[in-house]
Amino acid sequence: MANIEWYLEYQIQKNRPGLLGDISSLLGMLSINIVTINGVDDQRRGLLVRCDSHEQIERLESILKTMDNIAITKFRPPKLRDRLAVRHGRYIQRDADDRKTFRFARDELGLLVDFMAELFKQDGHKLIGIRGMPRVGKTESIVAASVCANKRWLFVSSTLLKQTIRSQLIEEEYNTDNIFIIDGIVSTRRANEKHWQLVREIMRVPATKIVEHPDIFVQNTEYTLDDFEYIIELRNEPDEEITYDKVEGSQMFPDGGFSMFDF
Structure with a gap:
């Protein structure tokens, strides 16, 4: 039946x-x-x-x-x-011109986490970008969604606790069930060639990859925004402008860490 x-x-x-x-x-x-x-x-x-x-x-x-x-x-x-x-009582806002772009405000973090968790549960290759200003909740939402989807997350590059730039993974970390998290700013501004070799390897793994600051990521790589299946935008307020003007050198710690992107 x-x-x-x-x-x-x-x-x-x-x-x-x-x-x-x-x-x-x-x-x-x-x-x-x-x-x-x-x-x-x-x-x-x-x-x-x-x-x-x-x-x-x-x-x-x-x-x-x-x-x-x-x-x-x-x-x-x-x-x-x-x-x-129907679960949350509101619709996800979708860009009228770019149908793969979805918009969220900070008071919709529960909806965002649920949305990403559903994407993470799907098998196979998936490249997701997430835009947003500092401390708006991007990384925390990715981790929370990974937990909801019962997936293990791996920081390939990040500034969540301290600056992370990995140049290799151990064998079991290549698991296609993992969520690979890349900070586009850290990877493009601070990483060496070994790190980029690892990023290219991960891109070939049939698993979910999520890139914070995808616009910066594609500026200095062979990848383009067309390679992303989904682009997520997270704002403090619905009309907030997402800008990268402050990312330049004046915002860096003496040791090379990005102070404004230390989530």
């Missing part, structure tokens, strides 16, 4: 008592189970439902279209963004 999940989202045209109850009753009569339900905007509600056949889905859609109090905005097999929207 089939086990079909579907995502239904509707806009409330006229809110009245019992509207949700009517829809729930309709789903019950069609033997469609509600998996999750939540508001995803001021006047929108999202439901993740499950049933046994596409015929039930088709009957549901035809009946919903006759209801004057709602307008269906999404009715489809659930995408990752749909599952997260």
Whole structure:
């Protein structure tokens, strides 16, 4: 017997008592189970439902279209963004021009961690970039997402606790189940050729690689932003400008560490 999940989202045209109850009753009569339900905007509600056949889905859609109090905005097999929207009660913001860029504010760290964790759970090669100003929570979010996905994380270059620039890994660290974290600023400004040999080796491993400051990373390497499957932007406030103007030499410690990027 089939086990079909579907995502239904509707806009409330006229809110009245019992509207949700009517829809729930309709789903019950069609033997469609509600998996999750939540508001995803001021006047929108999202439901993740499950049933046994596409015929039930088709009957549901035809009946919903006759209801004057709602307008269906999404009715489809659930995408990752749909599952997260109904789980968190809000949609991930996506760049209108660059569809692989996703935007988060600092008060959405829970949503960001959940989003990255779902990406980390997927097998195979994946290159993810994350932009953001200092101390906004980029590295902490990556580590938290790795924990949620039950993955081991490895810093190839980082300034989380102290400046880290690795030039080799031990054999078991090449595990395709690991999350490899690269700080684009540290790698491009402070690393030697041995480090870059390691980075190129890691890029060939069919595993998830996440690069902080991808714009700086691609400026001095053979890689381009087209090589990234996802670009994540994290801001303190939604309208904050992400800039790298202060990265130049005046921001470096005497030992070569980047003070403003010591997360």
